[in-house]
Amino acid sequence: MNRLILALLCAGFIHTAQAQTALPAPLPDFLRYYQMAAERGDPEAQMKMGWAYDKGDGVERDAKKAVDWYRRAALQNEPTAQYNLALLLIEGRDVPKDAATGVDFLTRAASQNLTLAQSFLASLYEQGREVAKSDAEAVKWLTRAANNGDAAAMNNLALKYARGEGVARDPAQALKLMKAAAQQGNALAQLNLGTMYREGLEGTPVDFAEALTWLTRAAEQGNVAAQGKLGWMHLKGQGTEANPKEAVKWFVLAAKEGDTDAQTQLGWMAEQGLGVPKNEALALQAYTEAAGRKHPIAANNLGTLYRDGRGVKADPVEAARWFRVAADVGDAMGQYNLATLLEASPATVDEALGWYRRAADQNLSAAQSRLGWLLLERSQDADAVKYLTRAAEQNDAQAQNNLGVLYESGRSVEKNPATAAGWYRRAAEAGDAAAQNNLGALLRDGHGVPQNLEKAAEWFKRASEQGYAKAMLNLGAVYEQQARAASGKPRLAGPAASVPAPATSAPTAIPLPAMVAPVAQPLK
DSSP, rough: HHHHHHHHHHHSSSSOHHSSSOOOOOOOOOHHHHHOOOOOOOOOHHHHHHHHHHTTTSOOOOOHHHHHHHHHHHHOHHHHHHHHHHHHHTTTTTOOOOOHHHHHHHHHHHHHHOHHHHHHHHHHHHHHHOOOOHHHHHHHHHHHHHHTOOOOHHHHHHHHHHHTTOOOHHHHHHHHHHHHHTTTTTTHHHHHHHHHHHHTGGGGOOHHHHHHHHHHHHTTTTTTHHHHHHHHHHHHHHHSOOHHHHHHHHHHHHHHOOHHHHHHHHHHHHHHHHSOOOHHHHHHHHHHHHHTTTHHHHHHHHHHHHHHSSSSOOOOHHHHHHHHHHHHHTTTHHHHHHHHHHTTTTGGHHHHHHHHHHHTTTTTTHHHHHHHHHHHHOOOHHHHHHHHHHHHTTTHHHHHHHHHHHHTTTTSSSHHHHHHHHHHHHHHHHTTTHHHHHHHHHHHHHSSSOOHHHHHHHHHHHHTTTTTTTHHHHHHHHHHHHHHHHHHOOOOOSOSSSOOOOOOTSSSSSOOOOGHHHHHOOOO
């Protein structure tokens, strides 16, 4: 038996307890000497040992040993060790969290002029994280870091001066600090400086050339927000000639990084053929990316593609799903478009009214106009007049015509043909055929306006050219009247050829169907 055990041991089939205990790997030479110095009390060597165990540099990572070595150095006022120890304790990374002790060591490091510690301590005070929120303390530590030349601290301090947080508001100082940080190559400062010049923020004069310079520098460093803003500048010709193709280049870069605004704008440009060949399939892809993250404009525009069957097979259910995504986050256009689909079914018409109302209350004129019409059908005249008036005042031609009908007939408002004529004229000049016909009728009959058959005929003709049948009939009657007056012949007996004033039960013009109502929209 003993011989068998010996044979198995020799063959490696049986391991002794001693064989199972792995010896620690020998330290690299540089760490071996650091450890020797650290054990003799050298604070820099202790910090280096802490770093090695913190990052797993030359040894297996061990947060507890890292804390031990950092603490030994920190207690000897080694600032980098104090900072690194603070990070571990505040964040509780693989060691018990001890924020109070962490903040204490962080403050010690910052007080020894360690820039990283100053910036981090400022962020804690700004956020009210692990310490009482204090903009004044944040400014104090940002100022020290900025005086050390830290560009990020300069940027953050500039924002404090711009907003008057923890310090007296000083736009000039804000601009000075922002420029200093931007000139050091800080991409965020370049973005902020470019934005200040582009939008004239914080008292900075608008300067598109300067804005273009700084946004370009930030964008070339990969700053996604700058790429998106730069795309807009090239699209609109701000500080440079308008160049949709160049705009697309920057929108694509931002879109690839997941910027939903850029994805949405890229989709719009592909849908319109602006800067790229028209490509509704590409628009669908871009909108889908952004809409999947609940971007309201992208969701609404994606819904229009599914509704209209552009770039994808028409699918009203999918269209409604995306319109609802936009509607649920408060997008007025999405609410309107969802309502137009729901209105088609008697089972959901009440829900449609609710969405129209929500969009109308956001001052969307198309929703106000349509809601006013539907409320008239339900004899809710007071609300109908309110919404039609709001839409008419925003130059919605259908609402102007329908409001004119109410004033002409005296339904829910005091009868006033002159006011009716005013609304008809505004809608007629905007090209609304029903309003052109109705204005012509007032001019023909001299209701609310001086009688003028020549002008009446002009409006009837303009409506007729749009295929409006009642205007054709009225125009024929005017021509007949003029022809018989010229010949001295009496009019033929029979029903009058002219169209009487609109019935008081409802406006004459039927709103445009939802398919041609305003739908997709670019970003503002």
